[in-house]
Amino acid sequence: MRSRTSRLLSAGFLLVAVLSVVLPFLALVSAALQPSGTLVPRLTWPDEPHWDNFLTAWSMAGFGSLLASSAIIAVVVVPISVICSTLAGYAMGTMRMPAKGVLFAFFLAGLTLPYEAIVIPLYFSMRSTGLIDTYWAVILPLVGAFMPFGIFWMRTHFESVPTELIEAAQLDGAGRFRTLMQILIPGAKPAIITYALLTFMWAWNQFLLALILIRDPARRTAPSGLGTFVQQYGENIPLLAAGTIIVIVPIVVLYFIFQRKFVAGLVQGALK
Amino acid sequence: MTTTSPRVREETGRKAGSPRRSRRGWSALLYLLPALVFYGTFTIAPWVQSIWLSFWEWDGIGAATWAGIDNYVKVATDERLLVALRNGLGFIVFYTVFPVVLGLIIAAVIAARPRRGSGFVRTVLFLPQILPLVAVGVVWRYLYAADGPINQVLTAVGLGDLARAWLGDFTWAYPAVGVIGTWVTTGLCMMLLLSGIQKIDPSLYEAARLDRCGPVRQFWHVTVPGVRAEVVVAVTVTLIAALASFDIVYVTTGGGPGYQTIVPGVLIYKLVFTSNEVGLACALATVLSAIILVFVALIGRIGRRNA
Numbered sequence: 001m002r003s004r005t006s007r008l009l010s011a012g013f014l015l016v017a018v019l020s021v022v023l024p025f026l027a028l029v030s031a032a033l034q035p036s037g038t039l040v041p042r043l044t045w046p047d048e049p050h051w052d053n054f055l056t057a058w059s060m061a062g063f064g065s066l067l068a069s070s071a072i073i074a075v076v077v078v079p080i081s082v083i084c085s086t087l088a089g090y091a092m093g094t095m096r097m098p099a100k101g102v103l104f105a106f107f108l109a110g111l112t113l114p115y116e117a118i119v120i121p122l123y124f125s126m127r128s129t130g131l132i133d134t135y136w137a138v139i140l141p142l143v144g145a146f147m148p149f150g151i152f153w154m155r156t157h158f159e160s161v162p163t164e165l166i167e168a169a170q171l172d173g174a175g176r177f178r179t180l181m182q183i184l185i186p187g188a189k190p191a192i193i194t195y196a197l198l199t200f201m202w203a204w205n206q207f208l209l210a211l212i213l214i215r216d217p218a219r220r221t222a223p224s225g226l227g228t229f230v231q232q233y234g235e236n237i238p239l240l241a242a243g244t245i246i247v248i249v250p251i252v253v254l255y256f257i258f259q260r261k262f263v264a265g266l267v268q269g270a271l272k
Numbered sequence: 273m274t275t276t277s278p279r280v281r282e283e284t285g286r287k288a289g290s291p292r293r294s295r296r297g298w299s300a301l302l303y304l305l306p307a308l309v310f311y312g313t314f315t316i317a318p319w320v321q322s323i324w325l326s327f328w329e330w331d332g333i334g335a336a337t338w339a340g341i342d343n344y345v346k347v348a349t350d351e352r353l354l355v356a357l358r359n360g361l362g363f364i365v366f367y368t369v370f371p372v373v374l375g376l377i378i379a380a381v382i383a384a385r386p387r388r389g390s391g392f393v394r395t396v397l398f399l400p401q402i403l404p405l406v407a408v409g410v411v412w413r414y415l416y417a418a419d420g421p422i423n424q425v426l427t428a429v430g431l432g433d434l435a436r437a438w439l440g441d442f443t444w445a446y447p448a449v450g451v452i453g454t455w456v457t458t459g460l461c462m463m464l465l466l467s468g469i470q471k472i473d474p475s476l477y478e479a480a481r482l483d484r485c486g487p488v489r490q491f492w493h494v495t496v497p498g499v500r501a502e503v504v505v506a507v508t509v510t511l512i513a514a515l516a517s518f519d520i521v522y523v524t525t526g527g528g529p530g531y532q533t534i535v536p537g538v539l540i541y542k543l544v545f546t547s548n549e550v551g552l553a554c555a556l557a558t559v560l561s562a563i564i565l566v567f568v569a570l571i572g573r574i575g576r577r578n579a
Contacts, residue, residue, distance in 0.1 A: 014393050021455070024411050087303045091300045103304065115518075118315060121319075143310045143314070144312075205403070226404075237417075263394075
């Protein structure tokens with residue numbers, strides 16, 4: 001009897017938790033399907049769902065081009081970050097080198113760094129070098145800011161590789177670079193894919209850097225475009241809701257496909 | 273220190289008769305080079321530059337004048353900056369304390385017995401963690417609106433008196449924005465703590481049951497002590513998110529009404545782009561990163577002592 005009550009209680013508790021996450025999304029979808037310009041969307045499924053709001057948001061409100069900017073930035077940031085972190089993590093995890101501890105601490109210091117602390121000087125130096133308003137203005141700092149986590153993550157992976165494997169490859173005459181490319185990369189694939197997904201997500205979601213370093217509306221990223229749009233057209237709720245959905249769908253789809261990797265990356269990345 | 277020690281090691285290496293190894297030690301640095309270049313140029317250099325700028329008075333356009341520690345004096349005395357820092361620290365309650373407590377309870381309930389759909393529960397609860405915070409802010413801005421869903425529900429259940437423009441209300445705007453932070457970070461805390469609970473030796477629970485401990489006492493005596501390490505991690509991660517918060521506040525309230533919800537990140541933005549006080553903004557940014565570093569170091573120490 002008592003266990004049944006506690007079972008019901010805990011199931012009810014979980015249900016409330018799930019609803020608190022799901023209901024805001026349902027409200028968002030219902031708002032996106034109301035007639036455009038509705039001031040006070042009711043919390044109901046509209047009689048005639050206005051799917052055309054998505055078309056309007058995509059073309060007229062410019063969410064299509066915002067998405068393209070975000071995609072370009074993410075697609076450049078991910079491979080550069082992966083290559084740099086893999087090389088550095090390989091060195092940190094398997095090689096002897098001078099001042100290794102100091103270097104590692106130097107990288108780790110970046111893990112706590114708030115973007116607020118670097119964005120102002122970045123703004124002025126990007127302005128004086130003419131990089132401001134180009135995609136590079138966001139790409140370069142993002143790669144730099146992703147290095148601490150990336151090196152940490154890849155180092156952890158390469159440290160877990162048995163040293164015999166590396167020694168055997170080197171006895172066979174393989175140099176360090178060939179050992180990495182031919183022997184170690186295949187085993188490192190899961191770690192690399194997780195890291196790539198996380199950097200993609202962080203690059204896609206990044207707001208502060210994108211807002212300040214790309215102020216040209218034609219090159220804005222999806223989050224910074226959404227942040228600007230809400231201040232200009234905040235009253236057109238259906239259009240705003242449709243735009244929001246357009247911005248989050250790519251990342252949500254990725255999450256549902258690679259759910260385990262996202263969770264494992266964020267949880268283990270934090271725990272290590 | 274960094275420049276001399278490698279040379280010393282290289283020389284002693286040579287004396288020991290293995291010049292090859294020490295040369296290879298240097299070549300290892302080549303693998304580090306690309307990462308160092310990006311990190312050094314686009315993260316560390318601006319960081320140092322920001323500290324340097326904090327000692328100047330500069331409007332961002334004209335000539336800068338040396339200000340010594342004037343900007344830091346202002347950080348400690350100017351009401352706007354103090355409010356921002358206080359609000360940032362207060363967010364720790366919403367970004368860290370509530371999510372860790374809630375996350376622990378949810379994780380304990382999930383771990384208590386295998387249940388159909390618990391994978392689904394985890395997936396859904398973790399979802400806010402991967403969304404762009406700007407989008408989260410836009411959603412909640414709508415939920416909190418004067419005629420928005422929350423007020424519609426309140427009115428529908430007869431609590432219409434409670435309905436208000438949450439984000440424009442001097443008393444309620446701050447907790448309303450804080451709740452958004454709780455909504456975002458609870459899933460991550462739950463996942464971290466769940467991984468901790470699953471590492472607890474099941475025999476501990478059995479022993480507790482033999483001692484006639486009910487579920488609640490098992491929670492206090494076995495689960496809570498067992499996940500200490502994970503709590504430390506969850507606190508560290510969410511604390512940085514609280515102090516460095518920007519996106520949600522910028523989108524929902526912009527720091528208003530008045531300075532009710534201003535946080536350091538939003539004030540730094542305003543100082544640079546609205547009132548042209550670049551030096552002061554950099555001083556605030558430097559204080560912010562110092563606070564974060566101190567907190568992280570403290571939590572790390574507490575964590576080690578407990579372990």
